[in-house]
Amino acid sequence: MNDAVRMNAVSKVYGRGRGAVAALREVTASLPRGRLTAVMGPSGSGKSTFLHCAAGLDTPTSGTVRLGDTELSSMNETRLTELRRRRVGFVFQAFNLVPSLTVEQNITLPLRLSRTRPDKAWLTEVVARVGLADRTGHRPGQLSGGQQQRVAIARALVTRPDVVFGDEPTGALDTMTARDVLTLLRDTVDGMGQTVVMVTHDPVAASYADTVLFLADGRIVDTMDAPSSDRVAARMTRLGAWK
Numbered sequence: 001m002n003d004a005v006r007m008n009a010v011s012k013v014y015g016r017g018r019g020a021v022a023a024l025r026e027v028t029a030s031l032p033r034g035r036l037t038a039v040m041g042p043s044g045s046g047k048s049t050f051l052h053c054a055a056g057l058d059t060p061t062s063g064t065v066r067l068g069d070t071e072l073s074s075m076n077e078t079r080l081t082e083l084r085r086r087r088v089g090f091v092f093q094a095f096n097l098v099p100s101l102t103v104e105q106n107i108t109l110p111l112r113l114s115r116t117r118p119d120k121a122w123l124t125e126v127v128a129r130v131g132l133a134d135r136t137g138h139r140p141g142q143l144s145g146g147q148q149q150r151v152a153i154a155r156a157l158v159t160r161p162d163v164v165f166g167d168e169p170t171g172a173l174d175t176m177t178a179r180d181v182l183t184l185l186r187d188t189v190d191g192m193g194q195t196v197v198m199v200t201h202d203p204v205a206a207s208y209a210d211t212v213l214f215l216a217d218g219r220i221v222d223t224m225d226a227p228s229s230d231r232v233a234a235r236m237t238r239l240g241a242w243k
């Protein structure tokens, strides 16, 4: 099983009747293990919905989602919560750290929530990988935006998840800091074999991916391997993203 996530004919409709919005329309996609996949598309094309359905944060109206060998549609909310805590990691645009907790406490929070004892050696490695070994006692408010996102990435990695999902993980960062964070995400894929899937608006961010999926109007309309930012930007322009 080489796919970390497999979506088969996934549709998502919000609302009912005349007000219904089809956010995803029969999307079939494989997100390969040990790769960085970027999801791009114009505003409203369904990127967040795609990510939420792939991660078990939202339930498709029809179709199936498998995380590894686990079929998500057969799971109740309790089991989905457990799966989200143990098997997927999340990195958000707004970092979503707990201000009153130290860096180390923020990173180990998912373990405490799932009552798992931290593996000290792994925790040390994760903290070192994100470059925060000398900041573990600090609080988020004492860190730069880039450092806070590194804490969030460490928190996402600490459970050794099947997949790390990023929703605009560099959206709140300046260009240089964003590049550092993207390099770190790339390193987790190349150096740790992590699988990463991120939604982004930024062609430069997408160029760090192995593959870019392009969404338009709830459908995957194209994929691009070994993307460059210029090719991604040209494709987005053709999709009418920057009219």
Ligand SMILES: Nc1ncnc2c1ncn2[C@@H]1O[C@H](COP(=O)(O)OP(=O)(O)OP(=O)(O)O)[C@@H](O)[C@H]1O
Binding pocket: 014, 015, 021, 022, 023, 041, 042, 043, 044, 045, 046, 047, 048, 049, 050
């Ligand atoms: N909870 C909801 N209720 C109703 N409609 C929704 C809901 N969430 C999303 N939508 C609609 O579904 C469509 C896809 O939304 P989605 O947020 O997935 O797009 P997106 O590509 O992530 O957009 P953006 O780049 O602007 O964040 C949009 O038309 C949106 O208005």
